Amino acid sequence: MQAKKRYLFLLSAGACLVLLFYFGGVQLPASGRNRHDRSHNGYRPDQPWPHFSDPLQQFLPWDQLDTEEYNIHISPRQKRDVNTSVYKGKRCRMDSCFDFSACKKNDFKVYVYPQQKGEKISESYQNILSTIEGSRFYTTDPGQACLFILSLDTLDRDSLSPQYVHNLKTKVQNLHLWNNGRNHLIFNLYSGTWPDYTEDLGFDIGQAMLAKASISTENFRPNFDVSIPLFSKEHPRTGGDRGYLKYNSIPPFRKYMLVFKGKRYLTGIGSDTRNALYHVHNQEDVVLLTTCKHGKDWQKHKDARCDKDNAEYDKYDYREMLHNSTFCLVPRGRRLGSFRFLEALQAACVPVMLSNGWELPFSEIINWNTAAVIGDERLLLQIPSTVRSIHQDKILALRQQTQFLWEAYFSSMEKIVLTTLEIIQDRVLQQESRSTLMWNSHPGGLFALPQYSAHLGDFPFYYATLGIKPYPKFTAVIHAVTPLVSQSQPILKLLVAVAKSPYCAQVRSHKRVCVMSSRFLPYETIVTDAVLSLDEDTVLSTTEVDFAFTVWQSFPERLVGYPARSHFWDSNKERWGYTSKWTNDYSMVLTGAAIYHRYYHFLYTNFLPASLKGMVDQLANCEDILMNFLVSAVTKLPPIKVTQKKQYKETMMGQSSRASRWADPDHFAQRQTCMNKFASWFGGMPLVHSQMRLDPVLFKDQVSILRKKYRDIERL
């Protein structure tokens, strides 16, 4: 009986368990059945896509794979010709309205029409023309030219403006090279006038390209026109001010979150958004101010809010707000673009665009999402919550990008014009064009020349972005002047010392053929990323070279050298001064012994204007200063001085010709003149001071010399 009880107990327990499942299970299928029924009873419109399992046909059946038998139709060549004849005017594209054949032979050259006497040209347009004439694209021969620029002022086509040029239509038609505008580029800042502000220039531009401010996406012909920013008459011609961002404060918020201060148009085109701004204004961190006081008869149109708005408007200072706000609202004015855009960009105030349909400046190459918040006029009321939702890290990145873009493309008229030309050049020389990465990261498209290499890894700027390192060898280039006569010449010692370095890939020496710039020619035999540039009389040991090279690998975009020089502002003479004295800081390293990236050879030869290179060749001097200017202009950073064994003193130089050159009293004065000449071409002083020198980790430390890797540097 005991056993029986036990079994019974077990049995009932099992039964209970099963029953539990039974009842538990009843509910599941019950709910399931309901859903099942629903799907059967009727067609339920809101169900997810049912993932049909029928054997469906392919969208392109196998036997149709080459149905595109078009051999019977017109040849591709004819088709191209058809395109060129059909797509004209508003539908112009490079393929249909541009003559590539003119550009093939002679790279990308730009011709500027000679200026007619008596023709009135505004200062801005004059600046544009002189920038082009001073650039490396300029040619005086129209037969060589790929692009033509009018010398008729087309910047202001607002017929009510005093700058407006009349009879442009006939003047343009009379140009004998006009060719219906083919391969012409027309600059324009303002078009149309009150009340409708159309984007018509008031004359037939034919097949010419437009470089136009405030252009709308509707009229913009992609990859044909160029959208340029609206800039003021006072915009500097070259150089230009740097951005206002001095440091990256954390957290990145400023006093105000979002600001705007500007006119309000009570009626007419573009008035809606500004009229609605008061809804968002909260007097605290979102400060949007408008005034009705503009124009002669503002009193006539004024509405109920005007007086209150005007009072509020006068309480705040525009500059103060600009510099103390995280975001700046850039709503459209009568036209789509406004000066405010560039002002905000320079002030590191992230622009919040409210200008529907504006093709943003240089939109073809700049990824504006990384530097601005592109809002929608229709969603004005959401703007505050949108900008508040942007993460701090993103604000930090946006703000830095505004500064990069400002300095790379907008800070001067020259940059705006050159960027325009470079964009067109990229289209023309398709194979040698910049990738988006090159345009949108430091140092920007103007300094990264695609003609150098199609491979990003060949440039000194993108190692980190690509996650790669420079090639760990260098090429020594020795600049030899004197013929080899004896075995004791310093050049031989130098050769031995350099060749001993484990990082040395090859040594090249070249004779100076009386031109200084030849030292920086982009020799094809230089295959390593690093170049060690040397004078024939430089005294260097293998250890010093090794150490400098390991330093360069950490700073591949900079100049790494031994003897350093400095510049200073001579306020008495109002010009830049040059000093070779021992100072506590430096801004240049001499290229008689320096390591740098071979890209700078290419840049020196191809980027700098003939005028500066010519000056260097003529004086047989200053080539190192020019190189320092160039590299600092690109990197915005000082060069790096590394320690050296013996002081490289100019006065103690040996018997070589170089000594005589240094001893020349004119030599120093020349260098001073050079500096000022260079500074004026760069539009400012690109050199930056540094107070530090890099030494080996154990340099002169109180530890056994045997422990030290670079012990020779300490020995005298």
Next chain:
Amino acid sequence: ANVTCVYFSRFLFILKCDVSCMCASGKYSSRGPALIPRMKTKHRIYYITLFSVVLLGLIATGMFQFWPHSIESTADWGLDRRSVHDAPLIRLPVSNPIPERGDLSCRMHTCFDVYRCGYNPKNRIKVYIYPLQRFVDEVGVPISSTGLSREYNNLLSAISDSEFYTDDVTRACLFVPSIDVLNQNSLRIRETAQALAMLPRWDKGMNHLLFNMLPGGPPDYNTALDVPRDRALLAGGGFSTWTYRQGYDVSIPVYSPLSADVELPERQPGPRRYFILSSQTAIHREYRAELERLKEENGEALLLLDKCSNLSQGVASARKRCYKGQVFDYPQILQESSFCVVLRGARLGQATLSDVLQAGCVPVILADSYILPFSEVLDWKRASVVIPEEKLPEMYTILKSIPHRQVEEMQRQARWFWDAYFSSMKAIGMTTLQIINDRIYPYAACTYEQWNNPPLVKWSSVNSPLFLPLIPPRSPGFTAVVLTYDRIESLFRVITEISKVPSLAKLLVVWNNQNKSPPEDSLWPKIAAPLKVVRTKENKLSNRFFPYDEIETEAVLAIDDDIIMLTSDELQFGYEVWREFPDRLVGYPGRLHLWDHEMGKWKYESEWTNEVSMVLTGAAFYHKYFNYLYTYKMPGDIKNWVDAHMNCEDIAMNFLVANITGKAPIKVTPRKKFKCPECTAIDGLSLDQTHMVERSECINKFASVFGTMPLKVVEHRADPVLYKDDFPEKLKSFPNIGSL
């Protein structure tokens, strides 16, 4: 899901049977003893029955638990298969309105209703898919010869499985019709347009998205879908610059049906057997003649394939290519070439492009005015070569001039584009939606790097958060943050020393002792700069790296309360160096990590080495951003781990900074004996053997959390320009450097 439920009910039926059996056996057992005399046998039977019942119960439980997941897929084939033939049939009256032709001036701000998308905390658009309907004209002929294609079904399935999908039509921002217009050849244009106009939410095509891969038809093969479609957005394959509405339409690839059939393993980039390969079959005779001329000039480097004449059309013919009787497998042969020609046909978009990318072959695209797939976000310069059709004869020279390393990068990039954006209809659909999403929420858009960097590059590249080359002005100075527990005397000496540094802006004492109050105000040393004491809630090392609001400068000097040996010149110089490298750690004592070959792990080194990969934060300048990063963005459990072990916060900081900037720290000024008589200084502790073991463990632990060793080794340190130079000391800016 409904099908699953049907199965449940059947399953229950089986269960019921079990129960009844069990009851029967129960009865039997109660009656058993009287009928059968042999108790032992009887017991055995009971035992067996019982056991089997319990076992069955258990199996049933198991089935309940684990079966339902597998049921779904089988059920699809079973009871309730959803078929396209179940979709309702809609007859289109002839008189139905036809939408207008697509408006070329349409842009997001004119033809797209952004209010429907609304503000959305996730910044994600909602997409609705119309249920399938079968449209026929008045006489019952369907509007499309293929109906719903396999690819379009896959695309819609992918959308409905994605996070974009909504089944609530009122909340949708984007509408995707279930009318398949992928291939215009199979469509009746007028009727398709009428069907579109009949969609309940059509509203002039506002916010509707159509997917089309093969636009146009003979003889002129337009480059955009010919079906009139009002304002609908078009995701089209084969747009030309004249039909593409920039910022409105999306250019998509033509899906290659081979993608689903053929698996090509990824090949290492590098030189391949052929230099240029042309594999297309429908090439215009003019172009074929030019290609043949190129082949004559360059011989073996070029492989020019064509259709195999002996094969009938169909799958077999699509998978083979021939050259003078020699047969090659397609698309496998594409992997044997560095460059592959993608020449325009009658249409601009070619499915070959997809095959070529899959093979990791660099596409050479010859299709004037073609808008490349997803060109709005993809940087094709890095994955392809675009040559004007006119320059076909120069193709060989152009390609030869491309450096090898660039070719390799393009090969890698090409394969990555295929993997991420071309490989399936799902990939194409998701990319299209993401692009539209990025337009509607531009401030939350994917970055260039996210779109274009292959995983390998994403992993190894760094995008420093402080990327602008900027040397901050000297004037704001730095904030010194002293972490202290109870060494008041030493603390006061440190404060007095630091106060002599000209650029000191503020001194912040982090009082980490909860049991003791800081000394009264009057007892603190009197210094010029403001002094603040912050009391912490817990004695944690991470308190030293908290981004306190009191730190108003971007430069922070972290210093221990026992570092009294640094001179004011050394500190000021450190600050000057930091200004030149604001994105790095700039510190005094340097340390090194080494790979221990014997143990096969990382080792910590504090000896006199020629190299440096870390600086101790017992005395270091850095940007306040890294405080924020340490506190809120430290990977894994490192922060808590450090707090629990009360060690290695400095190593963690070095890892963090090196990982995000990819740069080495800067050690400034010569090595000093970091010892003071009354305290156990860093060096004193470092000598301790167990300490060294612990520090090594930290490095190994952090390296495993970061998944890599981010630290960078350098052989330099920063000294003042005139350090140890033969020059009058009093003329040097920082004379007092390195003295003990």
